[in-house]
Amino acid sequence: MAAFPLDRSLDGETIGILAGWGRYPVVVAEAIRRRGGRTAILEIRGHADADLEALADVYGTVGVAEIGSAVEFFRRHGVARATMAGKIHKTKLFARGAWIRHLPDWTGLATFWPHFVTRRRDNRDDSLLSAIATAFDIRGVRICPATDFAPELLASGGVFAGRGLSPREEQDAVFGWRLAKELGRLDIGQTVVVKNRAPLALEAIEGTDECIRRAGRLCPAGGMVAVKVAKPQQDLRFDMPTIGVGTLQSLAAAKARVLVIEAGRTILVDGVGLTTAAERAGITIVSYFDTAGLPEGLGTARAA
Numbered sequence: 001m002a003a004f005p006l007d008r009s010l011d012g013e014t015i016g017i018l019a020g021w022g023r024y025p026v027v028v029a030e031a032i033r034r035r036g037g038r039t040a041i042l043e044i045r046g047h048a049d050a051d052l053e054a055l056a057d058v059y060g061t062v063g064v065a066e067i068g069s070a071v072e073f074f075r076r077h078g079v080a081r082a083t084m085a086g087k088i089h090k091t092k093l094f095a096r097g098a099w100i101r102h103l104p105d106w107t108g109l110a111t112f113w114p115h116f117v118t119r120r121r122d123n124r125d126d127s128l129l130s131a132i133a134t135a136f137d138i139r140g141v142r143i144c145p146a147t148d149f150a151p152e153l154l155a156s157g158g159v160f161a162g163r164g165l166s167p168r169e170e171q172d173a174v175f176g177w178r179l180a181k182e183l184g185r186l187d188i189g190q191t192v193v194v195k196n197r198a199p200l201a202l203e204a205i206e207g208t209d210e211c212i213r214r215a216g217r218l219c220p221a222g223g224m225v226a227v228k229v230a231k232p233q234q235d236l237r238f239d240m241p242t243i244g245v246g247t248l249q250s251l252a253a254a255k256a257r258v259l260v261i262e263a264g265r266t267i268l269v270d271g272v273g274l275t276t277a278a279e280r281a282g283i284t285i286v287s288y289f290d291t292a293g294l295p296e297g298l299g300t301a302r303a304a
Contacts, residue, residue, distance in 0.1 A: 010037030014057065015149060016079035016141065018070060020086025021047040023244050023269045024146070028085045029055040031150035040077040042070055044088060064088060067132060068107030071139045082136065083146040084129070084238045087207065111135045126187045126231075129238045145236040147267070155243075155287045157263040157296070161275045162284030165258065169225055171197060173260045173286070174298050176227035181293050184231030190241050191228040193256065195219055209250040222255025229290070230265035243285075244269035245277050252281040260295065263287040 015037050019025035026049050029039050033055065041048075041056040045063050053059050058077050062070045074082055104112060111131050133143040147154055165173060176194040179202070183189050189203030193215035201215035208228060215224055228241050243261060251259060259278075266287065268274055278285050288295035 010035045010149075012036060012038060013081070014038040014040050014078050016074040016077075016082030017041045018082060018084045019043050019048045019052055020084070020088045021049075022086045022242070022246070023049060024087075024242050024267060025049065025085040026051050026055065027153060027269055028083065028146045028150050031152070035149065037149070040074060040079050040082075042073055044086070047086065047088065049086075063103070063105075065104035065109075065112060067111055067135050068105040071107065071136055071141055074136075074141045075139075079141055081142050081144050081148075083144050083149065084133075085146045087242075107135060107139075126233070126235060126239070130235065133235075133237055143237050145238075145240070147236065147240070153267050153269070153271075155261055155263050155266040155268050157287050157289050160268075160271075160285040160287060161278035162258075162282070162286075165284065165286060168196070169258050169284075170298050172225040173227060173258070173288075173295060176225055176260065177229060177288075177295050177298075178293065180227045180229045181232055181290075184229060185233065187231065187233075190231065191226060193224050193226045193254075195224045200224060209246060212247070212250040212254050212256060216254025216256070220255070222257065224254065224256040225258040225260060226251060226256050227260045228266065229262040232293075234265060240267050241265065242267040242269060243274065245273055248274065248277040248281060248283060251283050256283065258284045258286065261285065261287045262295075263289045265290075 010032065015032050017025055017029055017039060019041055029041060029052065032039050038057040039055060040058045041052060043061045045061045060073050136143050172194050175197040176192050179192045179199055180190065183192060183202055191203040191208045191211050192199055193201045193212055200218050201211045203211040212226055230241055243266060288297060
């Protein structure tokens, strides 16, 4: 497992959480409170889980581009360290009239101006999230990896559910791993779905679940292998690969049979529930450490 600093006791420190969609912000908040920390949770408007507010010592909402308001909220409540957790539905930023619905404040405008207005910089996930993190950092709120506060959520190596892989599935796992790493290197997505060493679906702006479901529509016979890995240049502060029960539901709907993830660089949300759901659906989950761009233990000979 990757080595992350473990705050065994936060001694009452207030940790900020900029919360997007899904269960991930909930389990991070629970981990902070278990370690004696307080939580200042700021929901990205229209994204956060209904259970999140009950875990907050202080709670607020903010628009996706209201960066100045977010920084001011955290500083007002004594936050020196904050983390980003949960998905932001990036498709909303490209909808018609998005800038009217998600009007930035002055700090947000200054942050996104080179990306959306002057077009001097691209709008890949890493570019936008790095710009947001820098805007927080220079104003006195340090963005940290969520795993600084909840390292127990990181996947270890091994079989989490189901059985070992068949020779054909091992070949698909190696093939898919290479594709996913290249996709990540280009900062396009983290997930690919393959069958018989043919790529069925590659993740882009739509996200993991829709990528998997699209593969199911393209291959109604099922039996696919989904591979989700970290980018080679992964910034641990945000956009870590995250797997939850919802991912299993998408795999089951697509009739996929195997999920391959990267050990030490993938977040498992509700791990026990994840394993139970996978066993019930007949889905195998296998986690490998990366070795020179390949899953450890599955070499090129098996992919020949």
